[in-house]
Amino acid sequence: MQSFDLETEGLRKLNVSLHAQSNDTNQTAWEITNPKGSHAIAVGLDAPIEVTVLGPTGYYCGGMNKQATVHVKGSAGPGVAENMMSGKVVIDGDASQYAGATAHGGLLVIKGNASSRCGISMKGVDIVVHGNIGHMSAFMAQSGNLVVLGDAGDALGDSLYEANLFVRGTVKSLGADCIKKDMRPEHLEILKCLLAEAEADAKPEEFTRYGSARKLYNFDVDNASAY
Amino acid sequence: MTNKPDNTIPRTVPIQSATFSNPVNAEIRRAAATGIYDIRGGGSKRKVPHFDDLLFLGASISRYPLEGYREKCETKVTLGTRFASKPIELDIPITIAGMSFGSLSGGAKEALGRGATMAGTSTTTGDGGMTEEERGHSNKLIYQYLPSRYGMNPDDLRRCDAIEIVVGQGAKPGGGGMLLGQKISDRVAEMRNLPKGIDQRSACRHPDWTGPDDLEIKILELREITNWEKPIYVKIGGARPYFDTTLAIKAGADVVVLDGMQGGTAATQDVFIENVGQPILACIRQAVEALQELDMHRKVQLVVSGGIRGGADVAKALALGADAVAIGTGALIALGDNDPRWEDEYQKLGTTAGAYDDWHEGNDPAGITTQTPELMKRFDPVEGGRRLSNYLKVMTLEAQTIARACGKNHVHNLEPEDLVALTLEAAAMARIPLSGTDWWPGKPGTNF
Numbered sequence: 001m002q003s004f005d006l007e008t009e010g011l012r013k014l015n016v017s018l019h020a021q022s023n024d025t026n027q028t029a030w031e032i033t034n035p036k037g038s039h040a041i042a043v044g045l046d047a048p049i050e051v052t053v054l055g056p057t058g059y060y061c062g063g064m065n066k067q068a069t070v071h072v073k074g075s076a077g078p079g080v081a082e083n084m085m086s087g088k089v090v091i092d093g094d095a096s097q098y099a100g101a102t103a104h105g106g107l108l109v110i111k112g113n114a115s116s117r118c119g120i121s122m123k124g125v126d127i128v129v130h131g132n133i134g135h136m137s138a139f140m141a142q143s144g145n146l147v148v149l150g151d152a153g154d155a156l157g158d159s160l161y162e163a164n165l166f167v168r169g170t171v172k173s174l175g176a177d178c179i180k181k182d183m184r185p186e187h188l189e190i191l192k193c194l195l196a197e198a199e200a201d202a203k204p205e206e207f208t209r210y211g212s213a214r215k216l217y218n219f220d221v222d223n224a225s226a227y
Numbered sequence: 228m229t230n231k232p233d234n235t236i237p238r239t240v241p242i243q244s245a246t247f248s249n250p251v252n253a254e255i256r257r258a259a260a261t262g263i264y265d266i267r268g269g270g271s272k273r274k275v276p277h278f279d280d281l282l283f284l285g286a287s288i289s290r291y292p293l294e295g296y297r298e299k300c301e302t303k304v305t306l307g308t309r310f311a312s313k314p315i316e317l318d319i320p321i322t323i324a325g326m327s328f329g330s331l332s333g334g335a336k337e338a339l340g341r342g343a344t345m346a347g348t349s350t351t352t353g354d355g356g357m358t359e360e361e362r363g364h365s366n367k368l369i370y371q372y373l374p375s376r377y378g379m380n381p382d383d384l385r386r387c388d389a390i391e392i393v394v395g396q397g398a399k400p401g402g403g404g405m406l407l408g409q410k411i412s413d414r415v416a417e418m419r420n421l422p423k424g425i426d427q428r429s430a431c432r433h434p435d436w437t438g439p440d441d442l443e444i445k446i447l448e449l450r451e452i453t454n455w456e457k458p459i460y461v462k463i464g465g466a467r468p469y470f471d472t473t474l475a476i477k478a479g480a481d482v483v484v485l486d487g488m489q490g491g492t493a494a495t496q497d498v499f500i501e502n503v504g505q506p507i508l509a510c511i512r513q514a515v516e517a518l519q520e521l522d523m524h525r526k527v528q529l530v531v532s533g534g535i536r537g538g539a540d541v542a543k544a545l546a547l548g549a550d551a552v553a554i555g556t557g558a559l560i561a562l563g564d565n566d567p568r569w570e571d572e573y574q575k576l577g578t579t580a581g582a583y584d585d586w587h588e589g590n591d592p593a594g595i596t597t598q599t600p601e602l603m604k605r606f607d608p609v610e611g612g613r614r615l616s617n618y619l620k621v622m623t624l625e626a627q628t629i630a631r632a633c634g635k636n637h638v639h640n641l642e643p644e645d646l647v648a649l650t651l652e653a654a655a656m657a658r659i660p661l662s663g664t665d666w667w668p669g670k671p672g673t674n675f
Contacts, residue, residue, distance in 0.1 A: 015451045039444045044381050044452030059441070060448040064381040079435035083379055098435040102376040104420070120434040121376060123420040140430065142420050159428070161421055217425040218408055221262035 002027050006041070007034035014041070018068075021047035037077065042070050045087070062089040065106060078115075081108045084125055097134075100127045103144070109198040116153065119146045122163055128198035138165050139175065147194050149202050157210055165210040166191055168202055177216040181209045265497040266405065268330075268586030268596065270398050270489040270533065270556060275506040277489070277534055278543040280653030281646050282662065285632045293631040300627040301637040304551050306528045307389055307458020307481040310450070314458055314481075315367055315389050317551070318347025319623045320638060321541055323615075324486075324532050324555035325371045325391065325462075327353030329406050329415045329427075330493030330586065333360050335595045337608040338562055340364030342615025346623075351391060351553075353493075354404055354429050356418050357383040364612070369460065372449070374403065374430035377419040381452060389482075390449055391460040392442070394433075394471070397486030397533040399495045400464030400504045404429035406494065407587045412598040439474040446479045460484050465533065466503075468510040472517035476527050484553065485514050487533025491556045493596070494587030507533035507544075509656040512643075515548030524548065538625020545626070546641035547657060561618035562611040563593045 004014055014032065021027060030051045035041055039058035042051045045068035053061065056074035062081045068088075072080075075093030084103040091099075094112035101117070103125030110118075110127070116134035119127050124144045132150035139155070141163035151169035158175020164187065165178070174180075183204075191204035216223060243249065254265065286292035293300060307314040323343045328336050330353065337360035343350040349367035356378015362368055370387030372379065384390065395401065406415075406427040416423040436445045446459055461475040462484035475483050487507025492500065511531055518524040531544050532553035544552050560566075565573075567580040569592035576583065576590060586596035594606035630638045633645045647662040648654035654667035661667060 011451065012455075016454065019454065040448040040451045043448050044384075046381070059444045060435070063448050064384070064452055066381065078441075082435045083376060083381070085380060101435040102379065104380065117434070121430065123376070139434075140428070161425075217422075219263065219426055 001029045001031055003031045003033065005033050006038055007036065011038060011040060015043060018042055018045050018047075018049070018051065021045075021049050023047060023067075025049065035074070039077070042068070045070070056093070065089060075112065076110075080110075081106070081125075084108065094131070095129075099129075100125050103127075105144075107194070107197060113150070119144075119163070122146065126194055128194055128200055130198070130200055132169070135172075136175070138163055138178075141165070145190055145194060147191065147198070147200075147207070149200055157212070159216060160210075160212040162212065164190070166207040167210065168207050171208075171210070174210065177213050178210055179213045181211045183207070183209045266407075266494050266587055267497050267500070267584040268491060268493050268495075269500070269584045270491045271501055271504075271506075273501055275488070276508050276650065276652040276656055277506060278508065278540045280508070280649045281543050281657060281659060282649060283542070283546075283629055283633055283645050284647060286634050290634045292634050293636060295628065295631055298631065299636060300631050301639075302623055302627060304528070304639070306530070306551065307460075309481045309523075309527055310479065311389070311456060311458040311481050312454075313388075313456045315349060315369075317349060317367065319619060320545060320551040320626075321346075321535075321619055321622055322348050322369075322530065322551055322553045323350035323558055324490070324553040325351035325353040325369070325393070326555055326559075327355040327406075327493060328358045328361065329353075329355040329377075329411075329419070329598070330596060332595060332597055332603045332606065333358055333414075334603055334606050334608040335559075335562060335611065336361040337364050338606070338611030338615060339558060340368070341608060341612025342558070342561075342619065343367070345612065345616035346619035348619065349388065352387075354406075355415065356380070357387070358418075360608075362386065364608075371462075374433045375419075375428075376434065377427070377429070384449070384453060384457075387457065389458040389460060390453070391462050391484060392445070392449075392480075393462045394442075394475075395462065395464030395466060395486070396492060397464045397488050397490030397504055397507070398492035399499045400466040401431060402495055402499050402503070403431035404493060404495065405587070407589075415598060439478050442474070443478040450479075458482055460530070462486060464488075464490075465505040465507060465510040468505075469513040469517045472514040472529075473521065476518070476521055476523050480527060482528045482530060483514065483518075484530045484532065485510055485549075486553075487531070489534030490532050491559075506656070507531055508653060511544065511547040511549060512656075512658045518548070525550065538622040538627075539629060541622055541626040542629040542638065542641055543646065545638050546643060546645050547659075548643070550639065557618070558615055559595060561615045562595055563606065563614070564591070564595050566593055569593055 035055045037058045043063040046066040050069045053072045058077040060079045062070040066085045071090045076091045076095045078096040079098045081089040082101045084106045086106045090109045095110045095114045099118045100108045102121045108127045110129045113131035114133045118133045118137040122141045128147040135153035138157045142161040147166045152171045155175035157178030188204040304320045344366040351369040369389045408424045458481040460482040461480040463471040465487040488504035528550040531549040572592035591597040594602045648659045654661040
């Protein structure tokens with residue numbers, strides 16, 4: 001286990017050390033102490049390492065992650081795991097705005113609640129939120145899966161493309177072009193796998209699926225009020 | 228008995244309304260028939276105060292000129308010296324602006340890279356990500372970081388030479404983009420992670436930050452990911468150049484890219500292009516003022532774009548305080564866009580060479596703004612690259628010619644004092660004396 005005190009050694013040294021790890025590194029376990037809400041912790045990683053952050057993080061923790069597992073034992077600030085390509089980011093607490101924004105792949109697990117715009121413009125990532133999510137989540141979400149064990153706020157899935165949204169609780173309102181959809185066997189299978197990987201205590205059958213009505217995919221003046 | 232017209236009485240001459248002109252009426256009829264606003268490419272077509280309204284004074288008794296073929300006039304420029312450990316070094320102060328693969332063909336992007344590299348300058352990606360053709364043929368490639376994040380990935384971030392965070396664009400400050408379904412080929416769809424054939428909307432603001440304080444943190448993240456090596460540009464449209472430049476500097480930008488309303492877009496509403504944003508002439512001095520007040524002029528470099536056509540425009544932009552310029556529309560014309568050789572086909576599309584701007588429809592006869600294989604075959608990237616290189620070199624020679632005439636041994640030594648304005652508007656916007664006077668509207672200490 002490599003231990004790194006962020007307060008004394010600084011952000012630059014941390015990210016340089018983590019970027020220096022390669023696919024065959026034997027320094028796979030890293031522990032970061034005293035994060036104290038710092039921004040850009042463990043960003044741009046590209047190695048199969050496990051980074052545990054002991055405390056809350058600021059903006060963009062785990063941003064653009066590839067391969068690595070980043071585990072925050074606290075809450076995360078805005079844009080956690082933004083544009084993640086692969087790997088896994090786990091937040092034990094709550095996550096602020098834009099969690100998983102534009103992420104292409106990997107798994108983001110938020111064990112608390114996520115604020116507004118969770119999964120905005122997501123492009124293939126899987127996101128599992130144990131609690132609730134805020135308004136405008138999955139706005140312009142392109143692909144991937146957003147799983148919410150709690151409730152969703154206003155305008156869920158506004159201007160959605162091909163992402164799947166699964167909500168166990170209530171949805172305050174759906175955004176433009178987002179509709180309730182049938183849950184088919186393949187969706188139950190996706191849910192089963194994601195819930196297990198996210199250590200979430202819920203059954204796939206308890207969820208409702210939402211997706212795109214695909215009515216805004218090509219401009220039509222008769223839909224002008226929806227734009 | 229019949230009433231014959233009395234030809235001896237003078238008749239009222241038919242007068243067209245200046246307000247409801249024929250083009251205006253045609254647009255009303257088009258809107259009524261289709262129910263959709265006009266979408267087009269390019270920048271503002273309206274006549275606005277521009278570099279044409281400025282003149283250089285040249286040498287005189289107090290300023291002696293440099294010999295054109297004997298005395299050196301340097302053109303090199305370095306961008307990104309503030310924080311980046313690997314600044315961009317260019318041979319000429321003219322760069323290629325961001326234009327997306329998707330709006331342009333792969334061959335056109337390759338030609339931009341080839342031409343820029345031959346001329347010793349940089350080219351820039353656009354919405355939709357980085358293509359191999361572009362990276363492979365561009366010695367210096369700037370990677371745009373856009374609100375849509377189409378094609379955005381950390382590998383490309385690491386293999387670019389600089390990062391340009393796009394906040395705004397001159398053609399549409401405050402607007403996003405639209406790539407209509409006709410141009411969404413399999414390859415474009417795959418790069419953007421969206422289904423083929425659907426309209427692809429590009430967001431108008433970034434998904435994971437809002438405001439200058441967030442931008443500072445976003446820049447920190449990008450620097451950390453790229454180990455503080457890459458210069459970080461911030462591109463703004465010509466909306467509030469004084470404040471936006473100030474805020475970009477505060478947020479940690481290495482370079483500010485300022486784009487006026489004449490700057491082109493791949494596809495946006497005509498009403499947006501013609502009615503939002505300011506001419507580049509009105510923007511430059513405000514941005515320079517912001518840089519000077521923060522003691523950052525020449526430390527944070529300023530790149531300006533929007534209507535740069537030739538070396539005189541380059542020289543005038545530099546004289547007003549820019550470090551470099553960027554060209555987009557001019558580069559496309561050099562490649563062959565809107566060339567009269569395709570006039571017959573432009574006519575079939577209901578337009579004419581020089582006016583063709585329906586780039587979003589993908590029917591470009593020149594094979595540049597299209598993803599249709601048959602049309603793309605018409606465009607030769609090698610020949611296109613050579614033409615662009617020639618154009619860039621001519622512009623550079625022209626700028627050097629003017630700089631030498633003003634007695635400058637580097638184009639960056641051009642200064643506002645070398646200029647006069649032909650119109651009151653240009654004088655006010657550029658803060659340059661009206662020709663024949665020592666005054667401009669708004670000059671400190673004067674009452675106007």
